[in-house]
Each structure stands twice: as C-alpha cells, then as structure tokens.
Amino acid sequence: MISCQHATELMTTRELRPLTLFEMISLRMHTAICSACSTFEKQIASIKSAIMNEPDSVPGSEFINALERAIKERRL
Amino acid sequence: MEIDATSELGNEDVASWVGLYGSELYAYAYRRIRSVENAEDVVQETFFAALKNVSSFRGESTPRTWLYTILRSKIIDFVRKAQRIEVSEHSSDDLDNLLFDDKGHWRSLAAPTSWQSPNTADPTESGFQDYINSCLAKLKPIPRTLLIMTYLDEVPAEEIRKEHEISASNYWVLLHRARHAMRLCIERQLAKEKESPL
Numbered sequence: 001m002i003s004c005q006h007a008t009e010l011m012t013t014r015e016l017r018p019l020t021l022f023e024m025i026s027l028r029m030h031t032a033i034c035s036a037c038s039t040f041e042k043q044i045a046s047i048k049s050a051i052m053n054e055p056d057s058v059p060g061s062e063f064i065n066a067l068e069r070a071i072k073e074r075r076l
Numbered sequence: 077m078e079i080d081a082t083s084e085l086g087n088e089d090v091a092s093w094v095g096l097y098g099s100e101l102y103a104y105a106y107r108r109i110r111s112v113e114n115a116e117d118v119v120q121e122t123f124f125a126a127l128k129n130v131s132s133f134r135g136e137s138t139p140r141t142w143l144y145t146i147l148r149s150k151i152i153d154f155v156r157k158a159q160r161i162e163v164s165e166h167s168s169d170d171l172d173n174l175l176f177d178d179k180g181h182w183r184s185l186a187a188p189t190s191w192q193s194p195n196t197a198d199p200t201e202s203g204f205q206d207y208i209n210s211c212l213a214k215l216k217p218i219p220r221t222l223l224i225m226t227y228l229d230e231v232p233a234e235e236i237r238k239e240h241e242i243s244a245s246n247y248w249v250l251l252h253r254a255r256h257a258m259r260l261c262i263e264r265q266l267a268k269e270k271e272s273p274l
C-alpha cells in the first residue's frame with residue numbers, strides 16, 4: 001500500500017506523463033480506501049478545471065485605444 | 077484579412093490590427109499570465125515588435141497567426157525576465173513536512189476534508205474563480221505560468237522549463253508544490269469565508 005504522500009505525487013506525475021499500469025493500480029487502490037486522498041484528487045481536479053475554463057477577460061477600452069494611437073504615431 | 081504582398085505595410089496597417097486582434101491577444105496573454113498590467117505589457121510589446129518588423133512580414137501567414145507567434149515569444153520572454161527562483165532538488169521538503177508525517181500519512185490538520193461551501197460545487201461559479209485568481213497571484217511567476225501552461229497543455233511550458241534550465245525533476249517539484257500550494261490557499265480562503273459570513 002502506497003502512502004498518502006506518494007499518492008499525491010503520482011497525481012502530479014500523471015499531469016506530465018501517463019502512469020505505468022503498476023502506478024495506476026497503486027493509486028486507484030489507495031484512493032479507493034483513503035478519503036483524504038480521494039478528496040484531494042477531487043479538489044485538485046476542480047482547481048484545474050477552474051484554471052482551464054476561466055472566461056476570457058476583456059482588455060480595458062482605453063488600453064486598446066491608446067495602443068492604436070501609439071502605433072499610429074510611432075516612427076518606423 | 078487579405079494582404080497584398082506587393083504593397084508596403086505601415087503604421088496604419090499595424091494600428092488596424094490592434095483594433096482587429098488586440099482584444100483576443102490580450103485575452104490569450106491574460107489567461108496565461110493572470111495579471112492585467114503584465115498582460116497589457118506583453119501585448120504592447122507584441123505590437124511594437126510587429127511594427128518594427130512589419131517589412132519582413134510578407135503575408136505568408138495571416139497577420140493574426142504572425143501576431144500570435146510574436147505574442148508567444150513575448151510571454152516566454154516575460155517569464156524569463158521574471159524573478160529567477162532557486163529550485164533545489166530538495167525544495168519540497170518543507171511542504172512535505174507541513175503536510176505529511178515521516179510515514180507519508182497526512183498530518184491531522186493538513187488532511188483534505190470536503191469543501192462544503194456552495195461556491196465550490198461549480199468551479200465556473202464566480203466566487204470560486206475569484207479565489208483561484210487570488211491564489212494564482214500568490215504564486216511566483218514561474219511556478220504560476222508553468223502550472224497554467226501545463227494545464228492548458230501547451231508547448232511553451234516545456235520551452236520555459238528549458239529556457240530556465242529547470243531540470244525535468246525540478247519542473248515536477250515546482251508543479252507538485254504549486255498544486256499543493258493552490259489547494260491549501262483555496263482551503264484557507266474558504267475557511268475565512270466560513271468565519272466571517274457576509
């Protein structure tokens with residue numbers, strides 16, 4: 001049985017490469033019986049999806065206008 | 077937008093690209109950098125660079141594609157110039173000690189417990205998104221950008237890693253620490269909310 005520390009490490013590794021079958025099974029067996037780590041896994045996933053799905057932000061209109069003016073006036 | 081390769085491009089053309097593509101380039105930069113000021117800076121530098129090099133733009137790609145290429149390299153420059161951080165192979169020890177005992181079990185105060193706040197039920201809800209942004213802002217620029225770019229599954233994460241001569245194992249450490257730090261930060265924000273309801 002892997003430790004909680006190792007379980008969270010495998011979750012990070014999974015972001016960078018696919019886990020080996022052995023790693024995958026070790027992790028699944030751990031999260032199946034450890035509520036702290038399965039909670040951790042869900043929370044990390046919701047943070048990830050919030051980071052990925054953040055709505056597009058709009059620049060201030062002054063910024064775009066000022067930049068347009070600056071480009072027009074700037075000598076090549 | 078059609079470009080007549082025979083005509084000379086100049087200030088007016090680049091200025092018109094600001095109007096056409098400025099907003100989406102800004103959104104692209106902001107999503108990766110998460111700072112209004114810095115996102116404005118890289119977009120401005122992108123258009124200044126475009127103006128400077130406009131004579132070499134031959135219309136082989138669209139202006140939009142060309143601008144994105146410049147923007148991506150400006151984002152990488154931005155991270156390169158950001159405060160250099162020292163990453164030792166053992167830098168995760170402190171965090172590990174805070175979170176886990178010698179056997180690798182969660183310490184009782186650090187063990188994740190379910191987030192009850194309604195805000196977290198839907199990650200797209202604005203309250204949660206605000207916490208995410210304020211916690212991202214607390215990370216140092218390199219871990220922050222690496223975390224975001226890893227999640228967005230982009231090549232620049234790997235480029236930034238190499239630029240900084242961050243070894244693959246240090247990259248892993250930075251990412252791992254950033255993930256734990258984000259989760260702890262969110263948890264603290266939620267605890268604060270519980271203490272002082274509006």
Ligand SMILES: [Zn+2]
Pocket residue numbers: 003004005007030034035036037038
């Ligand atoms: Zn566990």
